[in-house]
Amino acid sequence: MERAQEHAPPRPPGPQDPQGAEARGEAAVVRDALGVGVAVGLSGFAFGVTAAGAGLSAGQACALSLLVFTGASQFALVGALAGGAGPFAAAAGALFLGVRNTFYGLRLSQLLRLPRAVRPLAAHWVIDETTAVSLTRKDRRGARIGFTVTGATLYALWNLTTWAGALGARALGDTSAWGLDAAGPAVFLALLAPMLRTGTERAVAGLAVVLGLGLLPVLPAGVPVLAAALAAPAVLGFRAVRGRGSRPGAGRRGRGPEEGGGA
Incomplete structure (x- = not known):
């Protein structure tokens, strides 16, 4: 019996169990x-x-x-x-x-x-x-x-x-002393932070925080949240202007031959 098992051809690897893998994934x-x-x-x-x-x-x-x-x-x-x-x-x-x-x-x-x-x-x-x-x-x-x-x-x-x-x-008692009103925004920021992968996304998030917190003392409640929305168009507009200015030849566009310093 042992000798027969020694000389038996190796079994080909069986197919993986797709149902088991699917169940584990679910x-x-x-x-x-x-x-x-x-x-x-x-x-x-x-x-x-x-x-x-x-x-x-x-x-x-x-x-x-x-x-x-x-x-x-x-x-x-x-x-x-x-x-x-x-x-x-x-x-x-x-x-x-x-x-x-x-x-x-x-x-x-x-x-x-x-x-x-x-x-x-x-x-x-x-x-x-x-x-x-x-x-x-x-x-x-x-x-x-x-x-x-x-x-x-x-x-x-x-x-x-x-x-x-x-x-x-x-x-x-005094609910404001517990700081529980920060729990919801903290959970939201914890979910949002891993999604900020590019420099533009981080810049928008950072500027939104600055606007939201900076305007709290001077604007009525609820308005700083709306003002923080200006972070996205501000950052995107700045990057668009900067991108146009950094293109090769952008600063020389529209120059005549007399501006080139030739004879």
């Missing part, structure tokens, strides 16, 4: 999506506390999380209201921050290819976190799983913790 997507959903969803507690400190009732805070469901915009809205801004100025700043989700939706619509019946519901979950998890997947099925698990986990936890934070705000 499990990894679910694990990552749950991690993002739980980590970010718990910060809804900070929003609930901040909203209560800004004068909103628990019902109003929960309605914002249920119907708006975009963390940075929600924090911008209640922060502007707490700073004394009018409802229209506060809503304008929140709406401006929420516009980015439109561009996310354009990209995700091509990647996910969801049925028409579920697109209106899925649009409510198009936020930073679901977009980030979906775009890490190359296949459509993995992207759909990541989008669904992240959206469902985050939506459920965000709303539950908003409710808990709004009800527990009184027990915390």
Whole structure:
């Protein structure tokens, strides 16, 4: 028996198990999506506390999380209201921050290819976190799983913790002393930072921070957020002008023969 095994021809390597590899890939997507959903969803507690400190009732805070469901915009809205801004100025700043989700939706619509019946519901979950998890997947099925698990986990936890934070705000006393209003923007910046890969993107982000923070003492609440949007056209315009000026022959365009110093 042993001698027969010694002289037996080696077996060709069998094909890899595609179903097993696919199952492992899907499990990894679910694990990552749950991690993002739980980590970010718990910060809804900070929003609930901040909203209560800004004068909103628990019902109003929960309605914002249920119907708006975009963390940075929600924090911008209640922060502007707490700073004394009018409802229209506060809503304008929140709406401006929420516009980015439109561009996310354009990209995700091509990647996910969801049925028409579920697109209106899925649009409510198009936020930073679901977009980030979906775009890490190359296949459509993995992207759909990541989008669904992240959206469902985050939506459920965000709303539950908003409710808990709004009800527990009184027990915390002075909510401004805890600095919880910075939790939402901090999470947003943590998600945004790894995406700043080029010099132009870093310059836009840096100038936006300078404008937003520098104008806080001199402009009404909510307006510095709108002013920070000027960072993108300013940087892009500067680079365009600089690029034209650095082209070979750009400084000599339109010069006549008399300017050349010849006889």
